Amino acid sequence: MRKLTITLLATFAIAASTLSNAAEYVVDVKGAHAFINFKASHLGYSWLTGRFNKFDGSFTYDDKNPSASKITVNIDPASIDSNHAERDKHLRSDDFLSVDKFPESKFVSTKIVDKGDKKLEVVGNFTLHGVTRSIVIDAVKVGEGKDPWNGYRAGFTGTTTINVADYDFKNAWVGNIELELHIEGIRQ
Amino acid sequence: MLKNSNNQFGLISKLVHWISALMLLTLFAVGFWMVDLSYYSEWYRVAPYYHKAFGLLLFALTLFRITWKFATPQPDTIAKSSTERTFARLGHIALYIAMLVIMMSGYLISTADGRGIELFSIVTIPSMGELIPNQEDVAGVIHEYAAYTIMVLIVGHITAALKHHFIDKDETLTRMTKTPRS
Numbered sequence: 084m085r086k087l088t089i090t091l092l093a094t095f096a097i098a099a100s101t102l103s104n105a106a107e108y109v110v111d112v113k114g115a116h117a118f119i120n121f122k123a124s125h126l127g128y129s130w131l132t133g134r135f136n137k138f139d140g141s142f143t144y145d146d147k148n149p150s151a152s153k154i155t156v157n158i159d160p161a162s163i164d165s166n167h168a169e170r171d172k173h174l175r176s177d178d179f180l181s182v183d184k185f186p187e188s189k190f191v192s193t194k195i196v197d198k199g200d201k202k203l204e205v206v207g208n209f210t211l212h213g214v215t216r217s218i219v220i221d222a223v224k225v226g227e228g229k230d231p232w233n234g235y236r237a238g239f240t241g242t243t244t245i246n247v248a249d250y251d252f253k254n255a256w257v258g259n260i261e262l263e264l265h266i267e268g269i270r271q
Numbered sequence: 272m273l274k275n276s277n278n279q280f281g282l283i284s285k286l287v288h289w290i291s292a293l294m295l296l297t298l299f300a301v302g303f304w305m306v307d308l309s310y311y312s313e314w315y316r317v318a319p320y321y322h323k324a325f326g327l328l329l330f331a332l333t334l335f336r337i338t339w340k341f342a343t344p345q346p347d348t349i350a351k352s353s354t355e356r357t358f359a360r361l362g363h364i365a366l367y368i369a370m371l372v373i374m375m376s377g378y379l380i381s382t383a384d385g386r387g388i389e390l391f392s393i394v395t396i397p398s399m400g401e402l403i404p405n406q407e408d409v410a411g412v413i414h415e416y417a418a419y420t421i422m423v424l425i426v427g428h429i430t431a432a433l434k435h436h437f438i439d440k441d442e443t444l445t446r447m448t449k450t451p452r453s
Binding site for chain 1: 310311380381383384386401406407408411
């Protein structure tokens with residue numbers, strides 16, 4: 084029995100080491116060291132910015148092999164916050180996000196291309212308002228290393244532009260929305 | 272005759288009743304219409320501005336109305352049957368409650384983020400802050416249902432008034448419209 088256990092453990096250890104050295108990270112939403120912001124044009128004269136307050140996610144990352152990385156982010160669209168309650172109520176309604184009908188939004192990476200110089204191209208499926216489309220997030224690794232509390236962290240920023248018309252928004256005139264992700268993960 | 276007597280409504284009660292009626296119906300119509308305005312409509316900003324200002328005025332008028340109700344005698348109900356009297360009483364209480372609920376919920380929608388409500392650019396009624404989570408959404412749903420409830424109650428109110436006028440042929444309706452000869 085003991086021999087079997089040792090054999091099994093050894094097998095797992097070898098399997099794990101040969102598969103990848105990618106570490107698992109959980110996005111630090113507890114400490115709020117991650118942000119999902121958006122930016123929309125107001126009348127073409129200025130920018131309106133806001134953020135999603137509730138989301139979570141996880142990723143794997145190996146500095147030696149960035150293209151083997153993966154990331155998943157789940158967003159609660161009802162947590163939209165543009166610093167104006169009446170506007171947020173309107174954004175949650177059927178005119179825009181229809182959060183009652185589509186309470187979940189998420190991004191799941193399908194392919195990551197290492198562009199060198201800390202730049203990554205993150206291709207993945209983005210679900211919003213019940214519609215899933217493939218998008219590309221231009222990401223930059225900000226840094227990684229030990230934190231002062233015996234942990235290990237890695238952080239990235241990513242930007243992408245979506246058009247709400249592609250996601251069947253009733254008020255499609257809003258047009259392009261820039262999404263900006265600041266993701267800090269704690270290694271597990 | 273400003274004050275009520277035991278069988279007649281005074282001028283103040285009548286005026287308050289008809290002004291409230293006009294404001295309730297107008298606020299309902301404007302509210303029903305303005306929620307579907309397009310962002311680029313010239314009314315998109317103006318309609319909610321006046322809806323809120325007149326809503327606040329109606330709230331002040333309603334507070335005065337309730338105070339006045341206790342400060343002046345209440346004319347006796349004309350209906351003889353006790354069932355009718357009970358329904359009339361319940362209907363009136365429901366209307367008062369629904370009016371207070373709709374005005375308070377309206378206030379809570381607009382003030383959920385700490386912003387006050389402008390009253391004709393003269394004064395800003397301050398916010399009490401976010402009292403409950405998702406306040407603007409919860410208050411919004413209450414505001415909508417209260418609006419439809421009030422309309423149903425008003426239809427009942429008008430039906431009852433017309434029944435008194437045309438079927439019972441009593442002066443329930445006319446004592447709210449006519450100035451009595453004294």
